[in-house]
Amino acid sequence: MFLEQEATASVPALPEVHSGISSFLLEKAQNAKVGVFEGRTKPVRERQRLPVVPQGIERDEFLAALDELKAQLGGEFVEVNDKPLRDGWYMEHPNTHDMMTILDEEELVASAVVYPSTTEEVQQIVLWANKYLIPIFPISMGRNLGYGGAAPRVRGSVTIDLGKRMNKILDINSEDYTCLLEPGVSFYALYEALKEKGYDHMWIDTPDLGGGSVLGNTLDRGVGYTPYGDHWACHAGLEVVLPTGEVIRTGMGALPENNTWQTFPYGFGPYSDGIFSQSNFGIVTKMGMTLMPNPGGYESFMYTFQNEEDLGPLMEIIRPLRIGMILENVAQVRHIAQTIAVRGHPRSKFYQGSGPIPDEVLHAAAVESPVGDHTWAYYGMSYGPPHIRAYKLAIVDAEFRKIPGAKKVDPKSLPEDEYFWSRDRIAAGIPDIHELRWVNWTPNGAHIAFSPVSPIRSADAMKLFDMGKKLHHQYGIDFFPAFCVGLREMHLIVEIVFDRDDAERKKAAMDCLRDMIDQAAALGYGEYRTHLVLMDQVAGTYSWGDGALMKFNERLKDALDPNGILAPGKSGIWPKRYRGRGWEMSRESGPVSEGKGVAPPEAPNHS
Incomplete structure (x- = not known):
């Protein structure tokens, strides 16, 4: 009974609820909710x-x-x-x-x-x-x-x-293209604020889903899909409560009455912002962010590539175009499996068997889709006036067509609900909710991510792809890889979708993830971000110099948080009171997150 009531309740919307969705997405969100509860x-x-x-x-x-x-x-x-x-x-x-x-x-x-x-x-x-x-x-x-x-x-x-009552947009500067935000401001809310003020000359950069906190996503070094997709690189200025209760402002914010806090991130002296990203060294209560100028026009494009092995030569084509800014945005190269899943249908619609869904089943589903059969899809965006876009797109077209079977998809052939249009909106700074649909792939759909970083190179892409595919097949898991291409690096985002009410499938997902982390590290690839239960393992892979980085982080933690009260264990950084007591999670420790107590407080030293 409760489940039915929850499923049919109205989706919260802005501005009534700080965590609500934009009104133009309300119907889409309601439909997405129905799909989740079904x-x-x-x-x-x-x-x-x-x-x-x-x-x-x-x-x-x-x-x-x-x-x-x-x-x-x-x-x-x-x-x-x-x-x-x-x-x-x-x-x-x-x-x-x-x-x-x-x-x-x-x-x-x-x-x-x-x-x-x-x-x-x-x-x-x-x-x-x-x-x-x-x-x-x-x-x-x-x-x-x-x-x-x-x-x-x-x-x-x-x-x-922090979000429920600290959700104010403290400033939007239409001359400097900056803003100052509290933690509870979502990408939806910031987008709506710009529209309400008539600031069409400024864009936000949004991740795949727009309901997250701009501040929180940035501190976790999340990405979006315009040229401003590296969110941490686009922040300027933090206000931070330290674990002992003091408050600091970083960069130019340390200068009283300055007017450049959001326009210049460094200030004077050591640049301290970095220690508050993905850390447990302080609580950020305000953050400055830069906004993107409206480029005066944009045009989405999509290419498909037929063969799995096309991934390697495609990366060799992408790299110089991306570094040279002919390919301008943080684009995605997605596998057919994710393209099928993002349509929102359960796996059982396509395949009833056990083990990974066969390639021929995926390709048969692709043939019936508006995009047509393929193995890889590149979603990109070109910016600027028409003649500038035409020049850049002609270069892209000539290069991509060097791969046999490459096909440019005509957007006019795609229906309004096709995933292409979600990527079109996101790359234009318009938040969406479409990405959620692939979670419906399994009953009680949940997901957990594997996110290694590598150069944009053929050999690296193929090593990571082959390793991930082999392990997914070993554990009987459908493989959903997507490469997010930055300026000189790329993130492979592998989403494992699992039934969170099925202990066997949850264990398979965890075992697969732990193997991928170790094997990727052995090949020289580290994750840029990870799940809470994997933080100790991932932190342990950054082991150069006999773990010199972790030793440094632990010294910082003990100096800034002597009582060890702030987010113990985040990013694998444990305070002294917790160390050596079994709190670190590994394959051997099993699915238990707790250790055996904490050390009593040390007596103050009055010498």
């Missing part, structure tokens, strides 16, 4: 739960500490997590756990959630956490799906939901 068979648990208490503090002391925090912030802004865990879906996700969990849902779960409204209240929470040695885990909006969502790495942490 494939859901996982039972809804109704029983009340006791809140999880983090290791290192007694239950009574913990509950008393929460009462103290309620008195400081207001009782309605501190929620104890003692209710049934609801998975929701992308637009109505939980902030207490990972809705797409690869482990038991009670494994990576928060004890409580707090909602600050200002930087000063974030300071209060940090000081409170130090007083009681309670682990805290900040989220912006909790939509980092495929990488852990809103879940804390340490079970029982108190989640700081």
Whole structure:
């Protein structure tokens, strides 16, 4: 009964709800929600739960500490997590756990959630956490799906939901093409703000789904698909609450009354912004971002390539064109399997058998699609006035057609709901929600990502592709590879879609991922971003110099967070109180995220 009510409830929309969707996408989102719930068979648990208490503090002391925090912030802004865990879906996700969990849902779960409204209240929470040695885990909006969502790495942490009450666009400068944002501003919200102000001369850069936090995505070094696709490279200026409660502003923000905080990222002295990206060294409460000038026109294009082995020569063609900015945006080279899955139909429509879906089944489905049969599809965008676009596109066409069987797809032949048009919108800075559809591939669809980085080279692309395909076949998993092509590097994004109510398939997904991480590292490829449960393993692959980088990170952690309260374990960085106590997750440790206690606080040194 509850599932039916949840499935038919209206999708939250802007501006009523800070995490809502743009009105022009509301109908599309409602349809996407129906598709998600049609494939859901996982039972809804109704029983009340006791809140999880983090290791290192007694239950009574913990509950008393929460009462103290309620008195400081207001009782309605501190929620104890003692209710049934609801998975929701992308637009109505939980902030207490990972809705797409690869482990038991009670494994990576928060004890409580707090909602600050200002930087000063974030300071209060940090000081409170130090007083009681309670682990805290900040989220912006909790939509980092495929990488852990809103879940804390340490079970029982108190989640700081920065987005619910800190969601203001503090400034949009139409002359400098910059903005200043709080954590709760989504790509949808920033896009709507530009439209509302009539700033058509500025674009945002959006990832595949626009519901995430601009600040959160940038700190995690996420990507978009315009020439401004490297989000971290496009930020300028942070306000950060340190783990001891002090507040700093980086770059030009450290100069009082300056007017260049969002226009020049460096300031004077050491550039400190980097230590707050993918780290647990501070809580970012404000971030500056640059915006892209409207290029005065744009034109999407799509080429298909027939053979698996075309991937290698295609990369050799792409690299010089991308470095020379003839190929201008962060484009995608997607495999036919993902092209079929993104249509939103369940796998069972195409194939009822076990093991990976056969290639001939995928190609038969492709023949029936508007795009036609292929193995690889390149989605790109050209910018500028018509004559400039024509010049660049002619070069691209001549180069791509050097691959036998290459085909340029005529956009006029494609229906409005074809995936091409989603890529068209995203590469033009218009957020969308279409990408979600491939999660419907399995019942109770969830996904987890493998994301190694390599040069844009034939040999690298083929090594990663062949390795991933072999391991997916070994574990009986459908292989969904897509290459996101940056300026001089590319990210291979492999999404494993699994049934989160099937323990066997979850284990297969984890085993496959752990093998891919190790084998990729042995070939010289590291991940740029990973799921919470894989952070220790991925961090361990960056082992040059007897782990010199991790030793450096641990020294920073101990200096900045002496009590070890802020997001312990994030990016594999554990505070001193947790080290050597079994908190690190590996294949050998199994599906348990907790270690054996934490060290007692050290006595202050008065010498």
